[in-house]
């Protein structure tokens with residue numbers, strides 16, 4: 001029986017613990033300084049908005065851990081001594097391990113802005129960040145959010161839900177345009193402005209000013225403008241939470257460097273989730289993947305390896321989903337901000353400006369490469385299958401009904417989508433009827 005210690009009680013660490021328990025009798029300890037129990041980070045915004053209580057973000061009852069013999073230690077690890085296989089905690093205690101899993105997640109980026117550590121200046125990552133936002137939003141007359149990614153728009157939505165005026169600074173010329181092609185990015189710009197959010201594109205923050213009590217009272221932009229505010233959200237991306245490992249001998253890049261089996265350069269030490277960095281990205285994936293489902297997959301993979309079945313992390317086709325205020329977004333396969341040389345695009349936007357699809361395909365072979373859906377919910381399993389089967393754009397369009405969750409609602413869009421493609425490409429594609437057999441058969 002091994003003594004396995006996991007640092008971090010997020011989705012990656014907890015999934016590893018659960019799967020190791022399913023497969024073995026190893027001693028399992030999870031250490032985390034943030035909260036007593038695992039919770040769903042992605043649901044934090046709904047706690048703030050009053051849709052749920054914090055307790056409801058905890059997927060397991062509090063008795064679950066004892067019943068499954070998973071010991072929980074509430075502390076931060078300050079140091080890892082890889083030679084003595086010992087961890088030093090911030091409460092002065094030490095803990096030994098046979099196998100160590102590092103699953104310490106991310107932290108919000110801070111770029112050395114003057115005033116970044118003032119009161120009422122916060123990221124939106126941890127439970128503590130949520131508490132800070134809750135406290136300072138009570139008397140907030142204007143908030144400034146710095147950084148236009150997925151977390152920035154979530155924090156904006158949170159504050160707007162409490163009728164707090166928000167100025168949203170986005171460094172790029174259009175919202176999230178490093179990821180989204182121009183059509184989608186512009187649609188979201190418009191949508192943000194329609195929500196009476198003061199969106200400032202191509203604008204960065206240079207400094208945060210303090211009031212006499214050490215609380216933010218204004219920010220200054222790179223255009224020389226001073227914006228009065230008493231809450232500042234720093235949402236300019238996240239980075240792996242690995243500073244405490246600096247002198248440990250564990251190889252670091254931006255994150256903890258791992259191979260396909262999620263092993264570090266030190267035997268018996270693994271890294272998973274947001275803090276892990278592949279030496280080389282898998283396929284087109286980035287070396288660091290800061291998304292929920294990849295953390296879960298890495299947790300399952302490392303559990304197999306530790307329990308005697310060495311396994312590679314194989315995440316399959318890329319997908320992701322998010323929400324831009326009330327517009328849902330899903331992406332399957334690859335559709336980059338700008339097409340590559342071999343790629344062609346097909347874009348359809350509904351006249352209401354709230355729904356669109358954008359398909360990326362190979363110019364020569366017509367093979368389907370990826371899709372963005374906004375405001376229309378599509379089935380993950382269907383697109384995953386089409387990517388595996390190397391289907392063409394024509395096949396995808398003709399069978400789009402198979403991918404759709406909501407046929408009654410969607411009928412007119414499908415016809416319109418195909419018509420647009422036919423007009424632009426001189427084709428005569430016809431929408432096929434939905435087939436449940438096709439939807440659920442495996443290839």
Ligand SMILES: Cc1cc2nc3c(=O)[nH]c(=O)nc-3n(C[C@H](O)[C@H](O)[C@H](O)COP(=O)(O)OP(=O)(O)OC[C@H]3O[C@@H](n4cnc5c(N)ncnc54)[C@H](O)[C@@H]3O)c2cc1C
Pocket residue numbers: 007008009010011012013031032033034035041042043044045075076077078103104105106124125126151154241244272273274275289290291292293295321322
């Ligand atoms: C507001 C928000 C919304 C998001 N929405 C989505 C979404 O819609 N879809 C999606 O796919 N992803 C989303 N994400 C990203 C997703 O939440 C992360 O990818 C995921 O939580 C990473 O899981 P993890 O287990 O690697 O790390 P984490 O969830 O970060 O957990 C790591 C834990 O380790 C603890 N820790 C760190 N260092 C130490 C130490 N030295 N000692 C002890 N404990 C330590 C941390 O305090 C933390 O509790 C969102 C993230 C945020 C912040």
